[in-house]
Amino acid sequence: MNKKRLFAPGPVEVPAAVLKAMAEPVIHHRTDEFKELFAKTKVKLAKVFCVDDEVIILSASGSAAFEAGFLATVPKNSKVLAINAGKFGERWAELARKYGYKLIEMKITWGKTLNFEELRNILKLHPDIKAVMTTHSETSTGVLHDVKTIAQITRQEIPTALLIVDAVSSLAAAELRPQEWALDVVSAGSQKGLMLPPGLAFVWLSERAWASDINLNPSFYLDIRKERIAQQKNSTAYTSPVNLIYALNASLDIILEQGLEKIWQNRASYTEAILQSAEAMGCTRFAQRVSPAVAALRTPSGILAADLVAAFAKRGLRIAGGQDHVKEFLFRPAVLGFGDKYDVIIVVAVLEEVLRELGQDIPYAKAVAIAMEILE
């Protein structure tokens, strides 16, 4: 059996220190011991979010955090704009549709980021838009959207509209400054940059987003105003996943020790190293504006992405393929969280081996040399 390696944009490898923290005996969630753990963890979490107030922790997958933030801030039946540039953008459009909001969709060709003038025009045309939804790192296409500029344009055109951002794959991977950039709702999950097992979701709200008390939240469990009251007292509204909180505390220690800015720089160079070395082997980059979280690549012509992903899997490595209409040719390796530059070398070396197996004629280790040069 091969050694198993996770190089997909989530879930990712979990460090031993985090796994060990998770193996602590379960404690009761209504105890001072838990409150202490929660209190110190949430301070570190805010640092990793680059905010000076609270981030709400939910026991759910990342999508729940987006849904919770959306439902807590956007009035029922109102008009919302979904920037849809891939699978996750599409998910948030579906969310709004399902809850009966008046949905305006800005559809963007997969692999591209948005045109700001087009955004401005849509906002001018619909001054009654209450919220704009976007992904930061659109994991399905490998694109990083400039949410700072999106926030500026939104504020200029419709000062009262909230900007709701899916940062599930960008947190602790790409520069993200919710307060400084004037974002309103930012959601994330545990299984990507935070290098935890799946199961935790996080959502931060700006002051004005908290102030938009709509009192109509249709969700019972995902009511973050109720959660906030509990979490301000270092407790949770429902049973806390205690062992995941232990794990979170441990992973945040690792992240803060490495330093956020260093992590942002590293991820960008890892992704660039994978992209450039893959290009030297006949692949093409897919993203117009590259997300540090994931390297989205087109296979050389004649090679199916599914075959390439399967050839990686045969060697014990899990990378992601493409979805929907890019399924045939898109593949997406990622070196997130605990992954380091040596993991980048592994990905590139295996890609070379796999492409050769699938019939590409490529020189030995040339791509690895390219990656090493970038990583230095």
Ligand SMILES: *Cc1c(COP(=O)(O)O)cnc(C)c1O
């Ligand atoms: C992984 C990911 C999600 C994830 O959602 P889950 O609910 O944790 O499966 C949402 N948005 C983006 C951009 C992601 O990369």
